[in-house]
Structures are given as structure tokens and as C-alpha cells.
Amino acid sequence: xxxxRTSGAKIDISFAVNGEPKSVHVYPMERLLDxxxxxxxxxGAKEGCGEGxxxxxxxxxxxxxxNSCLVPVLQAGGSSVVTIEGLASGDTLHALxxxxxxxxxxxxxxxxxxxxxxxxxxxxxxxxxxxxDIREGLSGNLCRCTGYMQIFAAVLEAARRGHLRxxxxxxxx
Numbered sequence: 461x462x463x464x465r466t467s468g469a470k471i472d473i474s475f476a477v478n479g480e481p482k483s484v485h486v487y488p489m490e491r492l493l494d495x496x497x498x499x500x501x502x503x504g505a506k507e508g509c510g511e512g513x514x515x516x517x518x519x520x521x522x523x524x525x526x527n528s529c530l531v532p533v534l535q536a537g538g539s540s541v542v543t544i545e546g547l548a549s550g551d552t553l554h555a556l557x558x559x560x561x562x563x564x565x566x567x568x569x570x571x572x573x574x575x576x577x578x579x580x581x582x583x584x585x586x587x588x589x590x591x592x593d594i595r596e597g598l599s600g601n602l603c604r605c606t607g608y609m610q611i612f613a614a615v616l617e618a619a620r621r622g623h624l625r626x627x628x629x630x631x632x633x
Contacts, residue, residue, distance in 0.1 A: 473537045477502070478546025488534035493517045495533045496543060504544035504573040508602070515601030518574035519543050525581040525600070544573035547580070556580060556618040565614035567605030575601050579615045588619055 508516030512527040520542040547554035582597030
């Protein structure tokens with residue numbers, strides 16, 4: 461069977477992941493999601509639907525929120541990627557991670573990494589969002605557990621506390 465994981469020749473692709481340079485020897489059309497999970501061991505991004513509909517695989521690539529299940533790894537060459545693993549600084553959680561824990565925004569955990577990264581993206585653009593801003597900013601991410609109110613409360617709490625405190629070390633490469 462000829463699929464994107466095994467078709468063509470492997471090539472070397474270099475990009476930054478969570479502030480660290482990485483190089484992988486992969487098929488160019490492999491999904492970035494698979495390369496992150498299987499080649500780099502970063503399992504925070506989850507495969508939910510595999511079609512870009514649920515947002516569970518959301519990451520930041522060059523500051524933009526993307527569904528890593530839709531991105532061929534070739535497109536990541538030379539870029540800066542941030543995954544959920546890159547938000548914490550040692551044992552210090554990012555303000556959004558703390559808020560999700562405190563507000564009950566994390567239930568089963570499938571959507572949580574994507575939700576948090578979508579919230580980071582939102583708060584980078586709008587540090588003091590309204591509830592409507594949050595609804596719109598997270599609209600590409602689906603959750604089946606929380607009913608969203610705890611997630612919205614977590615984003616509002618992080619905005620109140622100033623979410624940017626741990627982000628600059630990985631986004632300004």
C-alpha cells in the first residue's frame with residue numbers, strides 16, 4: 461500500500477520544537493502530528509478525528525494555531541513549533557495550564573492540549589478577551605466532557621493573571 465507515511469524517499473527536515481532545534485529523517489508527506497508523537501516523543505498533541513475538525517492535535521507553528529494532523533512535515537521545515545510540552549518551564553506550569561487545573565477545564569485530557577494552545581494563541585492577540593472572544597477563539601476545538609464553561613472560566617482566569625509569563629522563551633526564537 462502506498463501511503464504518505466511510506467511513499468517516496470525520506471529526507472532530512474529541520475525545525476525548532478519548543479525552542480530547541482530538531483532534525484528528523486522522514487517521508488516529506490508524513491503528518492506533522494505523527495512526527496511529533498512518534499519520532500520526537502511529544503505525545504501531548506492528540507489524534508482525535510484526523511481530519512482537522514476537532515482541534516485535539518492543535519499546535520502553534522510560527523505563531524499560528526494549526527491542526528498538526530493536516531500539516532505535512534515538509535511544511536514545518538525551518539519553522540518554529542510549540543507543543544503543549546513547551547509551555548511549562550521546568551516544574552512551573554504555564555498560567556493557562558494552572559487555570560485549567562484549578563477551574564476543572566481538563567477532564568479526559570484528549571482536547572486539553574489543543575484547547576490550551578488555542579487559548580495561548582487567543583491571548584497573544586487579545587490579552588483581555590470577552591466571553592464571546594473566547595468562544596470564537598476556541599471554536600475550532602471540540603470537547604465532549606466539560607460543556608465548555610469550565611474551559612471558558614480557565615481562559616478568563618489565565619487572562620486575569622497574565623498568561624504571557626512563560627511563553628516568550630519559546631515563541632521568540
